[in-house]
Amino acid sequence: MQHLFDNILATEGVRGTILLSTGGDILFERFSSPMPHPPGGIDWTPFIGAFADINEADVIFEELRLYVRKAVPGYLLVFVEAFAPMAMVRLNADLLLPTLKKQAAPKGLKRFFSSRK
Numbered sequence: 001m002q003h004l005f006d007n008i009l010a011t012e013g014v015r016g017t018i019l020l021s022t023g024g025d026i027l028f029e030r031f032s033s034p035m036p037h038p039p040g041g042i043d044w045t046p047f048i049g050a051f052a053d054i055n056e057a058d059v060i061f062e063e064l065r066l067y068v069r070k071a072v073p074g075y076l077l078v079f080v081e082a083f084a085p086m087a088m089v090r091l092n093a094d095l096l097l098p099t100l101k102k103q104a105a106p107k108g109l110k111r112f113f114s115s116r117k
Contacts, residue, residue, distance in 0.1 A: 004099050005030060008092040013084025021074040024048050051075065069093050072101040
């Protein structure tokens, strides 16, 4: 799965990315430098509840931006420096999301019998 995130991580100013499931579990994480607080020790369920009805958000802090995008398995979080090119981050996220959807699609006969919501 790592190769799917290479374009986002290669964008100037991107510090790292996390892919969360809807249950708050970390499906993928990769950072260019160590984070002061490891994301594995964070309870992500309140975050998921707060962003339940939001498809895309850009949260700006003093020295860091958090780009949040709803994805098929859950949420894509991209940690970006304050003055990074957000248009490139959004473009790479737009390219990444369909590939995540293809990976999450069931294979075999199970796809014919799955319930549609």
